Amino acid sequence: MARTFACREVDIDCQWMITAETEARLLSKIQGHVAEIHRDLEMNDELTSKVQAAFRD
Numbered sequence: 001m002a003r004t005f006a007c008r009e010v011d012i013d014c015q016w017m018i019t020a021e022t023e024a025r026l027l028s029k030i031q032g033h034v035a036e037i038h039r040d041l042e043m044n045d046e047l048t049s050k051v052q053a054a055f056r057d
């Protein structure tokens, strides 16, 4: 079952969204996006938990 994430779900002012087949793949794509676009954010445990809580089917 595909999972979807959008930056705006965690109050990041960004229109980017992503869908992937697994949560692990989704998280890895989000980490790449954050590293590239949101350089002021650190993908630490707190943000990772927040991001994972915002995943949608």
Ligand SMILES: [Zn+2]
Pocket (backbone or CB within 6 Å): 007, 012, 014, 015, 016, 033, 037, 038
């Ligand atoms: Zn973004």
